[in-house]
Amino acid sequence: MERENATNSAVSLDQIKPGMDVLDASGDVIGTVARVDQPTGAMTGASTGSPLATSATTPQGGDGFLEVQTSGIFGSGAVNAKSLWIPLELVRHINPDENRLTVDLTKIDAETKYDKHPVMPGYGL
Numbered sequence: 001m002e003r004e005n006a007t008n009s010a011v012s013l014d015q016i017k018p019g020m021d022v023l024d025a026s027g028d029v030i031g032t033v034a035r036v037d038q039p040t041g042a043m044t045g046a047s048t049g050s051p052l053a054t055s056a057t058t059p060q061g062g063d064g065f066l067e068v069q070t071s072g073i074f075g076s077g078a079v080n081a082k083s084l085w086i087p088l089e090l091v092r093h094i095n096p097d098e099n100r101l102t103v104d105l106t107k108i109d110a111e112t113k114y115d116k117h118p119v120m121p122g123y124g125l
Contacts, residue, residue, distance in 0.1 A: 011091055011092070011093065011094050012094065013036065013038075013088060013091070013094075015094045015096045016033060016036050016066070016091070016094060016101060017033065017096075017099075018032075018033050018034060018035060019032055019033060019099065020032060020033045020096075020099050020100055020101055021099060021100040021101075022066065022068045022086070022100070022101055022102075022103060023100055023101070023102045023103070024102070024103060024105060024106050024107040024110060025092070025102065025103070025104055025105060025106060026106065026107075027102075028107045029071075030068055030070065030084065030086075030103070030107050030110050030111075031068040031069050031070035031071060031084065032068065032069050033066055033067070033068060033069075033101070034067040034068065034069045034083065035066075035067045036064070036065075036066055036067075036088070037064050037065050037066075037067060037085075038063075038064035038088070063087060063088050063089050064087070064088045065085045065086055065087050065088055065114075065118055066085070066086045066087075066088060066091070066103075067083055067084070067085055068083065068084040068085075068086055068110070069081065069082075069083055070082050070083070070084060070111070082115065084110055084111065084114045084115055085114050085116070085117055085118050086103055086105075086110060086114050087114075087118075090103045090104045090105055091103055091104075092104040
């Protein structure tokens with residue numbers, strides 16, 4: 001599935017895979033992709049074998065999101081590790097050769113605005 005991102009260039013969401021590094025607009029690592037959640041009815045990777053999924057947890061009318069696992073103080077899965085839910089519309093660039101993607105926001109914004117699940121009050125604020 002292709003879509004235009006915040007910079008109006010096409011990105012292929014089918015290239016996003018779990019384990020990819022997620023970088024902010026400055027190139028700092030935010031975390032790694034745990035999963036891609038697209039709205040119900042969106043094209044999924046079921047026919048292509050990619051890990052895209054639809055979920056009843058995606059907000060109605062939303063464009064879906066990346067669940068990004070951050071590193072804790074002592075690495076992934078350690079103290080203070082958490083999940084972030086970043087809207088797919090903020091994906092700016094996907095580089096499958098280097099197993100990473102860039103989102104159009106700062107690491108601080110990612111950690112403060114998108115630290116709640118999209119169906120929870122306060123998401124994106």
